[in-house]
Amino acid sequence: MKKVLKWVLLAVLVVVVIAGGFAAYIAMSGMPTYDTQKINLKVEATPERVAHGRDLAMSLCAACHLNQNTGVLSGTQMLDMPEAFGTAYSKNITQHPTKGIGKWTDGDIAWLLRTGIHPHTGSYVPPWMIKLPRMSDEDLYSIIAWLRSDDPLLAPSAADNVPSEPTFLAKMLVHMVFKPYDYPSKPIPQPDTTNTTQYGKYLVTAVYDCYGCHLNDFADQDANDPEKSKGYCAGGNAMKDAAGNTVHSANITPDKATGIGSWSRDEFVQTMKSGITPKGHVMRFPMGRMTKLSDHALGSMYDYLHTIPAISHAVERAAPTGPWKSQGEKLFDKYACSTCHSKTGKGHANLLAANSKYPADSVLYDVIRNPLRYNPDSYMPHFGTTIPDADLAVLAQHVRTLCNK
Numbered sequence: 001m002k003k004v005l006k007w008v009l010l011a012v013l014v015v016v017v018i019a020g021g022f023a024a025y026i027a028m029s030g031m032p033t034y035d036t037q038k039i040n041l042k043v044e045a046t047p048e049r050v051a052h053g054r055d056l057a058m059s060l061c062a063a064c065h066l067n068q069n070t071g072v073l074s075g076t077q078m079l080d081m082p083e084a085f086g087t088a089y090s091k092n093i094t095q096h097p098t099k100g101i102g103k104w105t106d107g108d109i110a111w112l113l114r115t116g117i118h119p120h121t122g123s124y125v126p127p128w129m130i131k132l133p134r135m136s137d138e139d140l141y142s143i144i145a146w147l148r149s150d151d152p153l154l155a156p157s158a159a160d161n162v163p164s165e166p167t168f169l170a171k172m173l174v175h176m177v178f179k180p181y182d183y184p185s186k187p188i189p190q191p192d193t194t195n196t197t198q199y200g201k202y203l204v205t206a207v208y209d210c211y212g213c214h215l216n217d218f219a220d221q222d223a224n225d226p227e228k229s230k231g232y233c234a235g236g237n238a239m240k241d242a243a244g245n246t247v248h249s250a251n252i253t254p255d256k257a258t259g260i261g262s263w264s265r266d267e268f269v270q271t272m273k274s275g276i277t278p279k280g281h282v283m284r285f286p287m288g289r290m291t292k293l294s295d296h297a298l299g300s301m302y303d304y305l306h307t308i309p310a311i312s313h314a315v316e317r318a319a320p321t322g323p324w325k326s327q328g329e330k331l332f333d334k335y336a337c338s339t340c341h342s343k344t345g346k347g348h349a350n351l352l353a354a355n356s357k358y359p360a361d362s363v364l365y366d367v368i369r370n371p372l373r374y375n376p377d378s379y380m381p382h383f384g385t386t387i388p389d390a391d392l393a394v395l396a397q398h399v400r401t402l403c404n405k
């Protein structure tokens with residue numbers, strides 16, 4: 001054998017052994033671990049902070065941590081997790097001293113939310129849990145103040161945490177692509193809320209993580225400088241709704257043809273508040289509407305989004321296809337009810353108590369058209385009269401059928 005070839009073969013062998021060893025290491029290990037640091041922090045829980053923290057948490061934490069059976073933030077399965085990544089469960093973050101986070105210090109919570117490293121085990125908290133490295137100190141303290149409050153959603157629950165089972169692929173990505181953030185070395189001030197483009201940028205990139213979902217792929221994120229992410233805000237990312245269908249994030253750059261360039265400021269604000277776009281489309285899961293934000297905050301996002309580069313990128317919006325067993329089932333898909341409630345009525349949001357809670361049809365009609373009157377924390381769209389009377393009756397009947405199953 002030629003000497004060169006021998007060396008090449010040897011090199012290949014070494015690479016294979018190292019890669020194989022690395023793969024075995026990843027397969028056997030859990031999440032990577034990092035050093036942790038004790039943060040000395042005591043948040044003063046003023047009523048303003050608790051109220052503001054609740055609004056933030058309702059938009060940022062509740063959808064992932066609310067358990068339909070306990071009615072509190074005791075953790076639940078992440079139904080929208082792609083199969084290739086395995087199964088994942090969020091955790092019990094109620095005030096239970098051992099099952100929840102009742103014994104965590106304010107510093108522990110701040111450390112986890114800032115860095116993505118578990119304060120007690122050092123384990124990296126996977127990419128499907130939010131991280132807030134750029135949020136202002138004041139907003140972060142408000143969330144912490146709320147987590148410590150007597151809100152019924154946080155009442156101690158002894159529900160056990162269910163271990164997640166990430167696949168090899170998920171673990172490999174977490175080992176190789178995703179890294180924790182440094183704990184901020186300087187205070188992060190509140191942005192100037194009178195400068196709407198600056199405030200809007202803060203909301204889009206540092207608080208609500210709009211940009212992370214509105215890329216073509218989560219892996220395109222430039223975690224340290226969001227605006228440098230490939231295809232910034234141009235959408236296309238494929239996600240799963242509660243019915244198991246794929247929903248692609250929309251293009252929210254100011255491109256006139258494929259983005260939101262032709263929307264007026266008021267149309268944008270109304271879309272975010274109602275969950276229905278100017279074209280009459282329901283914003284399906286995981287988007288939902290954002291009722292806890294003020295018109296000023298929403299308008300600021302609009303102002304900011306109109307300063308970023310317009311990118312021409314048409315995102316397909318697939319319409320649901322049958323077969324349907326009944327007209328009710330068909331309308332339940334047409335109005336995107338199934339994207340949140342799943343076809344059974346119990347997906348990310350559970351409507352199976354509707355029969356006992358709303359025995360009168362007239363009330364059930366109103367629940368479907370004006371959900372906020374009945375549950376001020378709901379992200380269900382404000383359908384109003386976008387559902388004609390005839391369809392409303394069929395939908396309500398379908399809801400009753402689901403409840404009776």
Ligand code: HEC
Pocket residue numbers: 057060061062064065078088089090091092093100101109112118124125126128129130143164
């Ligand atoms: C996209 C879904 C998602 C969102 C949004 C989310 N979480 Fe989580 N959270 C998770 C998952 C999943 C885990 C479990 C991660 C793991 O397996 O280690 C978790 C873990 C945690 C833990 C660790 C608890 C423990 O005992 O280890 C805390 C605390 C927490 N979340 C608080 C929050 C707060 C506060 C917010 C809002 C600012 C929030 N989460 C938003 C999904 C989410």
Ligand code: HEC
Pocket residue numbers: 203204208209210211213214239247248249250251252259260271277281282283284285286287290301317
């Ligand atoms: C968890 C991922 C996720 C986050 C976070 C998110 N979005 Fe979305 N957004 C989506 C998806 C998916 C769609 C498409 C929904 C559909 O097609 O029904 C969407 C749709 C939209 C639309 C409708 C556009 C159109 O043309 O129909 C707007 C506007 C929008 N998002 C703005 C925002 C803003 C502003 C934020 C931050 C406050 C945000 N989104 C946060 C996933 C997300």
Ligand code: HEC
Pocket residue numbers: 282283284285287288289332335336337338339340341349350351352353354357367368371374375378379380381383395396399
């Ligand atoms: C973007 C997500 C989303 C969409 C789309 C949606 N819902 Fe909902 N819905 C929710 C949430 C969240 C709740 C509150 C659940 C709770 O209280 O636990 C809710 C609550 C309800 C309730 C009341 C349940 C109760 O116990 O009070 C009914 C009835 C209902 N939805 C019917 C519908 C119908 C019919 C459609 C379609 C026309 C629809 N929903 C579309 C998210 C959605």
